Amino acid sequence: MFSKFAYSIFEQSIxxxxxxxxxxxxxxxxxxxxxxxxxxxxxxxxxxxxxxxEDIIRxxxxxxxxxxxxxxKIDASNQxxxxxxxxxxxYFLQKYAHVLVKxxxxxxxxxxxxxxxxxxILALKxxxxxxxxxxxxASPEHRAKCQDKLKVLLEQRSDLSTAIDDLxxxxxxxxxxxxxxxxxxxxxxxxxxxxxxQNKK
Numbered sequence: 001m002f003s004k005f006a007y008s009i010f011e012q013s014i015x016x017x018x019x020x021x022x023x024x025x026x027x028x029x030x031x032x033x034x035x036x037x038x039x040x041x042x043x044x045x046x047x048x049x050x051x052x053x054e055d056i057i058r059x060x061x062x063x064x065x066x067x068x069x070x071x072x073k074i075d076a077s078n079q080x081x082x083x084x085x086x087x088x089x090x091y092f093l094q095k096y097a098h099v100l101v102k103x104x105x106x107x108x109x110x111x112x113x114x115x116x117x118x119x120x121i122l123a124l125k126x127x128x129x130x131x132x133x134x135x136x137x138a139s140p141e142h143r144a145k146c147q148d149k150l151k152v153l154l155e156q157r158s159d160l161s162t163a164i165d166d167l168x169x170x171x172x173x174x175x176x177x178x179x180x181x182x183x184x185x186x187x188x189x190x191x192x193x194x195x196x197x198q199n200k201k
Contacts, residue, residue, distance in 0.1 A: 002168055003161035006040050006116055010123040013044040018127075023052050036091050043084040044120045050077040051124050081117070088113035089180045092171070102174040108167055111180050115164045122160060126153050 016028070027045045031037035056062070057070045092112045132138065133146035170176035 001161070001165045003116075003119060003164040006164075007119060007123060007157070007161065009037055009040040010044040010120050011127075013041050014048055014123060014127050017045065017048045021052075023049050023056070036088070039084060039088050039091065040116075040120075043081070043088065043117070044123065046077060046080050046084060047117075047120050047124060050074060050081065051128075053077065085111075085113040085117050086180070086182065088116060089178070092168075093178055093180065096171050096178065099172060099174050101177045105175055105177045107179055108170075108176050111178060112164070112168060112171070115160070115167060119157070119160055119164065122153065122157055126150065126157065129153055 012030075017025075027042070029038055029041050029045070031041055053070060053074050057067055057074065062070075089111050129146055129150045133143050133150050135143065138146075167176065171178060
């Protein structure tokens with residue numbers, strides 16, 4: 001099943017990141033650039049770094065200048081995340097290009113890659129919730145609450161994995177069809193963000 005395959009790569013990326021646990025460390029993607037594994041690993045690495053950016057920027061004592069620099073990095077990371085989703089969807093579009101779509105076929109609310117994006121984020125939630133559920137210096141009450149939350153996250157992983165695999169099966173069988181809308185982010189575009197295009201004058 002694709003969800004299990006993807007999740008194992010997400011776990012590998014998360015483990016690799018936490019060897020040094022540093023947002024400035026370079027990625028060392030172990031997979032060839034022409035393989036879907038490469039995209040999945042890269043996608044989760046971007047998510048993992050951004051997860052830690054989001055932790056750092058919430059430090060109440062962060063220097064305002066450093067916070068602004070970090071906000072720019074988060075914006076760039078969001079753009080990279082969206083780019084990676086589109087690359088993964090391109091893989092699926094090519095993979096299922098030969099499928100004869102049934103007249104009764106329906107479209108899904110999310111493309112395959114956006115469901116996989118959710119699985120990547122969920123892998124991070126599970127990793128860090130497990131850390132909290134087993135953190136020795138935390139109170140028993142804290143660990144118990146986090147263990148309860150972890151159980152819910154694991155159930156969510158099971159449900160989401162089933163939904164992803166069902167969606168891919170439906171696409172492969174022609175019961176659903178892919179329709180991908182390219183990103184139309186306005187805040188990064190010099191011609192669409194009023195703050196940016198007014199400053200160009």
